[in-house]
Amino acid sequence: MFSFFKKKKYPEFWNTYVSKVENCQKYSTFENIRFVALDTETTGFDFNNDRVLSIGAVAVQANKIIVSDYFEIYIEQEVFNKETVKIHGIRRNGTETKLSEKEALIQFLEYLDDAVILAHHTSFDVGMINMALERQGLGSLISKSVDTNYIHKKMVSDSNFGKIYSLDELSEIYNVKTHDRHTASGDALITAQLFLKLLGKYRKNYALNLNDLINSHYPFS
Amino acid sequence: MKNTIAERIFDFLKNFPPFNILEKEQLFKIATHVKVHYIEQDKSVFTQNENPHNEFYIVKDGAIGLYRTMDNDNILVDICDEGDLFGLRPIIQNNQYLMSAVANEESILYAISVELLKEIIDSNEKVKKFIVASFSTNIKTPYAKTNNGQLFANEDVLNKNNAGISDVQTAQYSKNPITCTKAYTIQQAAEVMSVKRVGSILITENNKPIGIITDKDLRLKIATGLISIKEKVTTIMSSPVITCHKKITVAEAQINMLKHKITHLCITEDGTPNSNLKGILSEHDIVVLHGNNPSVLIKELKRAKNVDTLKYIREKTSKLLSGYMEQNIPIRFVSNIISEINEAITIKAIKLSIEEMETEPPVKFTWLALGSQGRKEQLLITDQDNALVFENVNPKDYDFTKNYFLQLAKKITNKLHIIGFENCPADMMGSNPRWCISLNQWKEQFNTWITKPTEEAIMMCTIFFDYSLVYGNVELVDEMSESIFESIDNYEIFLNFLGRNALRNPPPLGFFRQFLVEHDGEHKDQFDLKSRALMPLIDAARLLTLSVNHKNKNNTIERFKEMAKAEPQNKYLYEMCIDSFKILLRFRTNQGLKNNNSGRYVDLNNLSKSEKLKLKGCFKPIKDIQELISVRFKLNQIGM
Numbered sequence: 001m002f003s004f005f006k007k008k009k010y011p012e013f014w015n016t017y018v019s020k021v022e023n024c025q026k027y028s029t030f031e032n033i034r035f036v037a038l039d040t041e042t043t044g045f046d047f048n049n050d051r052v053l054s055i056g057a058v059a060v061q062a063n064k065i066i067v068s069d070y071f072e073i074y075i076e077q078e079v080f081n082k083e084t085v086k087i088h089g090i091r092r093n094g095t096e097t098k099l100s101e102k103e104a105l106i107q108f109l110e111y112l113d114d115a116v117i118l119a120h121h122t123s124f125d126v127g128m129i130n131m132a133l134e135r136q137g138l139g140s141l142i143s144k145s146v147d148t149n150y151i152h153k154k155m156v157s158d159s160n161f162g163k164i165y166s167l168d169e170l171s172e173i174y175n176v177k178t179h180d181r182h183t184a185s186g187d188a189l190i191t192a193q194l195f196l197k198l199l200g201k202y203r204k205n206y207a208l209n210l211n212d213l214i215n216s217h218y219p220f221s
Numbered sequence: 222m223k224n225t226i227a228e229r230i231f232d233f234l235k236n237f238p239p240f241n242i243l244e245k246e247q248l249f250k251i252a253t254h255v256k257v258h259y260i261e262q263d264k265s266v267f268t269q270n271e272n273p274h275n276e277f278y279i280v281k282d283g284a285i286g287l288y289r290t291m292d293n294d295n296i297l298v299d300i301c302d303e304g305d306l307f308g309l310r311p312i313i314q315n316n317q318y319l320m321s322a323v324a325n326e327e328s329i330l331y332a333i334s335v336e337l338l339k340e341i342i343d344s345n346e347k348v349k350k351f352i353v354a355s356f357s358t359n360i361k362t363p364y365a366k367t368n369n370g371q372l373f374a375n376e377d378v379l380n381k382n383n384a385g386i387s388d389v390q391t392a393q394y395s396k397n398p399i400t401c402t403k404a405y406t407i408q409q410a411a412e413v414m415s416v417k418r419v420g421s422i423l424i425t426e427n428n429k430p431i432g433i434i435t436d437k438d439l440r441l442k443i444a445t446g447l448i449s450i451k452e453k454v455t456t457i458m459s460s461p462v463i464t465c466h467k468k469i470t471v472a473e474a475q476i477n478m479l480k481h482k483i484t485h486l487c488i489t490e491d492g493t494p495n496s497n498l499k500g501i502l503s504e505h506d507i508v509v510l511h512g513n514n515p516s517v518l519i520k521e522l523k524r525a526k527n528v529d530t531l532k533y534i535r536e537k538t539s540k541l542l543s544g545y546m547e548q549n550i551p552i553r554f555v556s557n558i559i560s561e562i563n564e565a566i567t568i569k570a571i572k573l574s575i576e577e578m579e580t581e582p583p584v585k586f587t588w589l590a591l592g593s594q595g596r597k598e599q600l601l602i603t604d605q606d607n608a609l610v611f612e613n614v615n616p617k618d619y620d621f622t623k624n625y626f627l628q629l630a631k632k633i634t635n636k637l638h639i640i641g642f643e644n645c646p647a648d649m650m651g652s653n654p655r656w657c658i659s660l661n662q663w664k665e666q667f668n669t670w671i672t673k674p675t676e677e678a679i680m681m682c683t684i685f686f687d688y689s690l691v692y693g694n695v696e697l698v699d700e701m702s703e704s705i706f707e708s709i710d711n712y713e714i715f716l717n718f719l720g721r722n723a724l725r726n727p728p729p730l731g732f733f734r735q736f737l738v739e740h741d742g743e744h745k746d747q748f749d750l751k752s753r754a755l756m757p758l759i760d761a762a763r764l765l766t767l768s769v770n771h772k773n774k775n776n777t778i779e780r781f782k783e784m785a786k787a788e789p790q791n792k793y794l795y796e797m798c799i800d801s802f803k804i805l806l807r808f809r810t811n812q813g814l815k816n817n818n819s820g821r822y823v824d825l826n827n828l829s830k831s832e833k834l835k836l837k838g839c840f841k842p843i844k845d846i847q848e849l850i851s852v853r854f855k856l857n858q859i860g861m
Contacts, residue, residue, distance in 0.1 A: 058226055064332070065257035067230060072223050096223065175327070177282065185225035193329065196259035200327075 014138050017109040021142050024114035035060040035146070036071075036115040037192035039184045040125045041088040043077070051077060052101075052128050053090045055108055056184025058192055060118065063199065065192045071111045072185050074098045087182050102136050105129075117145035120167045120191045146213045148191055151198045170194055227253040230331065233281065237304035238834065239348045247341055256332040260285070266308065266322040266330065273311035273318065276332040280305050283328025287320045300325065312338075394467070394488045394502035400425045403432075407443060407457060408450040410434060421485050421503065424458050428497045430487045432458030437484075459483075466492030467499050474502055475515065476554050515541065515558050522565045528573065531566050532640045535602070538562050542600060543814045552803045552810075553778060560597035564590070564691055566640060567633075571692045574632035582629070583622050584612040587693035591649060595687040596759070596776050598806065601813040601820055605634060605642040606684060609651035610697050613661050623657065630657050649684060660697055664704040671708040674718040683722065686763060687775050709767065716768050720854035723760035726753050728843035747822040750809050754839060758802045761846045768853075777802055791849065798846055801839040808836065 010018075026032040038057035044050035052075055059069035074096040090096070099107070108129070119125045122145045130140040149165050152173075171178045171190055174197045180186025202213075231252035234240040240248055256276065260266055260283070267274060269290055278285075280301050287299045287307060298320055301307050311318050312335045342349050400423045401410050410422050414436075424432040434454060442448050442457045464487045465477060477486055484504040490496035504516065518534055518541070525531055538559060545555045571588055575581075591606035593599040609630050614622045630651035638644055651657050658666070667685070670678040686705075690698045709715055762780035771783045778799050785795040813820025825833070850856070 056225065063258070067224075067226055067255045067257065068253050070222075070224055070226055072225060179229055180225060183225055186229075189226050189229075193257070193259065196257075197327070200259065200261040200264075 010138065013106050013109060017112070018139075018142060020114045021144075026114065027116070027144070031062040033061065034069075034113070034115040035118040035192075035195070036112055037065075037118045037188045037195060038071075038125060039119060039187035039191060040128050041090060041182070041184045042128055043084055045124075047127055047131050050128070051075070052104075052132055053077065053088060054096075054184045055104065055129075056186070056188045057111065058185070058188050059115065060192050060195060063196060065189070065196070070185070071108065073104050073107060075104045076100055088184075101132055105132060105136060105138070112141075112143060115143065117141070117143045118148070118191060118195055119145070120148045120170070120187070120194070121164075122147040146195075148194045148198060151195075151202065151213060155198070155201055167191070167194075174198070224253060227255075230255050234279065234331070237279070237306075242347045243341065243345065247345070251333055251337055251341070254334060254337055256334075257281070258330040258332055260324040260328045260330060262324050262327045264324055266324070267318050268321045269319065270317045273315065274308065274332075275312065275336075276334045277309040277312055277338065278307055278322075278330045278332055280307075281329040281331050284325045285322050285328055285330070286325045287322055289320045309338075394486075394500040394506060396500045398423050398487075398498060398501040400498070401454065402426065403453060403455045405454045406450065407434075407439075407448070407452055407454055410454050411439060411443075411450070420505070421501065422454075423462070423487065423498065423501060424454050424460075425498055430462045430464065430489065430494060430498045432460035433462050433485055433487070434458050435485065461494055462487045464489045464492060464494045465502075469502070470548060473550075476550065478504055479515065479554075479558070515562060518562055519565055522562070522569055525569055528570070528636050528639050531569055531636070534562070535566055535641050538566075539602070539814075542810070546807070546811055546814060552807045555810075556598055556600055556806070559600050560594070563594065563599060567637065568692050570636040570640065571633050574629055574636060577632055578625070578629055580625075582611075583618070583625055584614055585694040585697060586611040586626060587695075587697045588633070588651065588691045589688040589698070590691045591688050592684050593687075595689045597689070598759075598777060600806065600810045602641050603643070603819050604645040605637050606645050606649045607634070607637075607651045607691075608649070608656040608685070608688065609658075610663055610693075610701060611657075611659050612694075612697065613659050619659070622659075623654075627652065627654060627657050660701060663701050667701070667705045668708045671705070671715045672712050674715055679718055679722045682719065683760060683763070686767075687759075689775060706770075716764065717854045717856065719760075719764050719767070720850050720856055723757065723764050723850055724847050724856060725760075726757050727847065728753065728757060728840040747824050749821065750805065750812070750823050751819075751821040754805050754836070754843065755802070755809065757843050757847065758798055758805070761798070761843075761850060764850065764854075794842065794845055794849065797842040801842045804835060805839055808832075 026034070036057050036059055038055060040055050041053045042050050043053060054074045055071065057071040059066045061069075074090065076098045117126060126141055126145060133140060148167075148170060152165055152170055153163075165173075167187060167190060168178065168181070170176075171194065174194055176190055176193045176197065178186075178190055181190070227249065231249050234252060235248060240251070243251070258266070258278070266278060266285060269288075280303055282303065285301045285305075285307060286297055287301065289296050289298050301322075307322060308318070399413060399417045399419050399421075401413060403424050403426060405413075405424075410424075414420070414422050421433055421435040423430050424434070432455065434457060438457050438459065443450055448457055462485075463477060463481050463483055465474070467488045467490075469477075469486070469488070474486055478484060486502045487494075487498060488500040488502055489498055518537060522531070522534055525534065541562075542555065542559055545558075567588070567590070587610045589595065589608045589610065591608060593603060594606060609626055611622060611626050634644065634650050634652040644650065649656060670682050670685075674682075688698075759777050762777045762784070763775075765784050766774055766780045769784070769787050771780075771787065774780050774783050781795045781799045781802070785792045788795070809820040811820070812823055828836075
């Protein structure tokens with residue numbers, strides 16, 4: 001199975017990413033793990049027809065948000081959905097410097113490195129990025145990932161098991177101020193802050209290790 | 222790459238010192254390198270005696286308490302909230318934390334690395350000053366000699382907008398002063414003055430001013446025939462002359478004239494009498510420039526024939542006050558001038574009232590100002606607090622006498638009310654039958670207050686002890702004072718009661734949410750500047766001077782000065798109290814002018830960070846003086 005993947009010829013940057021994640025030694029010690037809180041703004045919610053407009057991310061390590069370790073790019077659009085412009089504010093020919101999808105992915109993978117992905121509704125953001133990777137003839141992300149929605153649900157003995165918490169709801173519950181909502185970087189920062197607060201709570205009830213956090217995550221089908 | 226997160230951090234930091242004085246690029250660099258920490262409630266950021274981290278902290282959200290543990294006591298030293306910076310000193314001086322920092326509520330902190338800070342300190346002198354100043358406000362004993370004067374250094378550093386005050390008007394002086402040498406006779410000099418149509422002539426030697434002759438000298442010394450006009454000018458000239466620099470402001474010039482009781486200032490090259498004469502500035506020049514001259518107001522007052530004129534003058538006084546505040550004139554001078562004018566207005570109101578009475582006062586009497594007016598600390602118009610003392614009379618004449626003075630007092634307080642001095646809500650006015658009584662009754666009243674110091678009595682003492690004579694017979698007041706001091710000497714424990722009262726309002730620790738604002742009533746959520754910051758200092762000064770038998774001073778600054786002389790070992794504390802008092806009084810006056818009220822209640826939300834810091838700096842001396850009082854009067858042991 002493993003050798004089957006190897007046979008396919010991938011570009012250098014993709015192989016570098018895969019080998020970094022596979023060889024990462026940091027996951028066993030929580031303080032060493034680099035989390036990347038990320039959020040994508042997209043043209044819509046359809047994996048097949050919609051596109052990623054921008055990716056914003058900031059790193060969290062050893063219970064701190066490392067502002068200097070950030071990522072913020074905007075992607076050139078072939079698909080344009082004017083309905084979502086009013087949410088994310090990114091126009092087709094806006095003033096932000098835009099990259100091609102391929103260039104954006106190269107930079108993103110380099111930034112992501114061996115980090116654990118942290119997002120709110122991770123499956124959506126990772127799913128959108130995976131679709132982009134596929135269009136470029138690459139594989140899916142192999143990074144480990146955690147989801148603030150599921151970490152929260154693991155801790156509250158919520159009778160409403162199926163409930164999906166929105167970022168706004170969790171911000172309300174955990175008293176996180178929501179500036180720059182609906183910009184990729186703004187939502188990434190909110191997610192990172194939520195994560196710090198969740199960890200504080202989580203630590204009281206559980207020994208903190210990555211596997212538990214990841215296991216809080218119900219994998220994307 | 223655009224960094225939205227760093228931009229938001231930049232936007233936050235730029236509101237707070239010292240970040241507000243950084244160059245944009247410098248601050249953005251800091252914002253980019255911030256690490257965001259989340260601290261749960263009751264968790265610590267660092268603990269006492271821990272080695273310094275390689276970063277210091279700014280509170281983004283929440284509140285961090287700084288605690289110091291000494292002999293098993295855990296003392297809350299300060300509370301840092303939004304925008305406050307902490308944990309800086311240890312990383313600069315590279316020694317251990319002196320305090321523990323614990324989250325009083327869940328908090329988000331921005332951490333900034335020491336390397337980045339050092340880089341900025343090296344390139345920005347203002348930041349360096351701020352940091353030095355912030356140390357001196359935080360260290361345990363700010364009264365060490367080396368820190369003298371630096372306690373409030375924040376004020377200068379933070380007011381970056383004041384760096385080049387442009388609204389201080391420079392006085393326009395006459396650039397071609399009329400001069401003569403000392404060889405001139407008085408007659409020759411007078412001829413020059415007549416030809417040039419000037420009211421003064423300067424006597425110079427090598428172009429340096431050595432004396433001055435004015436119209437007044439000619440009138441008083443020559444026209445009266447005392448001195449011959451054949452004499453040399455040197456016999457009647459005023460010498461030495463008061464000189465000043467050509468950059469003198471209108472306000473400084475006025476103060477100089479008032480201080481020296483003169484009407485002309487010589488302008489010289491470097492401001493000393495030893496440099497070349499550049500011009501002359503007369504009181505008239507200032508009047509022309511500046512309609513609200515205090516001496517002009519006093520002159521107008523003397524000519525005033527009715528209450529409306531007094532009201533008009535009082536309004537002009539308010540304008541004068543705001544001008545002085547804008548020009549940052551020392552608060553002591555400002556309060557002197559304003560008190561003089563207020564007193565003159567009151568005297569005129571009394572005189573007008575006596576004229577309205579059908580008969581002259583039957584016996585001697587005295588009108589006293591109480592409270593802030595008595596202490597000459599009344600800058601803004603506040604309530605009237607006053608009282609009337611009349612000479613002792615035969616019992617059969619008592620009713621008639623009392624009625625006369627009550628009527629008079631009513632006329633006076635009515636006039637003052639019309640002029641703009643609000644009636645005292647507690648009715649502490651001469652028109653109240655309780656406070657319009659004979660000398661013997663006053664003696665008895667004070668004696669009762671002193672020997673039966675109920676809470677109400679003590680409260681009365683704090684108001685009535687700060688009396689000063691405004692109008693009338695000085696002997697009545699002296700006798701009253703004697704009697705009061707005798708009562709206190711015979712009943713020393715009274716001072717302990719007064720001491721307890723002085724500690725009634727402990728200073729706030731910091732500006733932390735509802736911590737120090739009023740909890741209910743009309744001024745809910747506002748900070749009571751008077752009772753929480755000014756009164757503790759006023760009460761302390763009164764108590765301390767009474768206890769060391771310095772009984773003739775009733776102004777807070779004067780009282781602390783006396784104390785500094787009497788107890789050199791506590792000089793620095795007393796000087797800090799004076800500084801605090803001045804800052805607070807100025808603060809209250811500015812607040813009052815801005816909001817057109819008494820300035821007593823301050824809405825914390827409307828204060829800038831630097832204003833908050835300034836206020837916060839004033840609380841430390843209050844705390845220390847209260848500790849001194851507590852120990853000195855053994856207030857822990859009375860068991861009350």
